[in-house]
Amino acid sequence: MYKAVLGRRVQKVFKKIPKKYQLKIKEAISKVEKNPFCYGTIKLAGSPVAEYRHRVGDYRILFDLWEEKKVLMILDIKRRTSTTY
Numbered sequence: 456m457y458k459a460v461l462g463r464r465v466q467k468v469f470k471k472i473p474k475k476y477q478l479k480i481k482e483a484i485s486k487v488e489k490n491p492f493c494y495g496t497i498k499l500a501g502s503p504v505a506e507y508r509h510r511v512g513d514y515r516i517l518f519d520l521w522e523e524k525k526v527l528m529i530l531d532i533k534r535r536t537s538t539t540y
Contacts, residue, residue, distance in 0.1 A: 457488045457520070457527040473508050476514055479530060483511040488527060493519055505530045 461469070469477065486493055487509050495510045502508075505517035517531040 457491060457525045459484050459488050459527045459529055461529045463524060465529050465532060472532065472534070473516070476512060480511050480516065481514060483509055484527075484529070487518070491518075491527060509534075 469480070470481065473501060483495075487496065491507070493509075496507055497510075499517075500505055502517075506519045509515070509516040509518070513535050515535055516529060516532050517533065518525070519528045519530060521528065
């Protein structure tokens with residue numbers, strides 16, 4: 456099992472998201488902590504922001520994995536638009 460780590464910037468972004476999506480995102484993060492390669496997770500090719508993304512409705516959780524330390528570093532949470540990636 457991995458441990459999710461959110462930076463200060465991600466915490467600020469998270470607070471601005473509507474409450475109903477916050478609950479869904481929290482559930483998705485706990486699901487990804489158990490299995491980072493679960494359904495909805497895709498490895499991004501050539502993305503400068505993050506190595507992986509997980510889909511949660513209209514939002515995307517962008518994260519990197521540190522296998523040796525079992526850390527899931529959440530780099531950003533963005534609403535899906537044409538400029539998300």
